[in-house]
Amino acid sequence: MDQSTRELFARTEQPRYPNGERKLSRDPFMQATWVLLGAAALAQLFLLAWLDVMS
Numbered sequence: 001m002d003q004s005t006r007e008l009f010a011r012t013e014q015p016r017y018p019n020g021e022r023k024l025s026r027d028p029f030m031q032a033t034w035v036l037l038g039a040a041a042l043a044q045l046f047l048l049a050w051l052d053v054m055s
Contacts, residue, residue, distance in 0.1 A: 015023045
């Protein structure tokens, strides 16, 4: 990594709790986003299997 990339990472460090956990991990919006992403992935797998069985 070059110097400018390191400086950018240092300036944009994510806020963390004292135990080191990222604060974004407890954000309800981020949790809902991951749940929706997982549900969409499971739905795609289900539809793929359903189409395979029906054809």
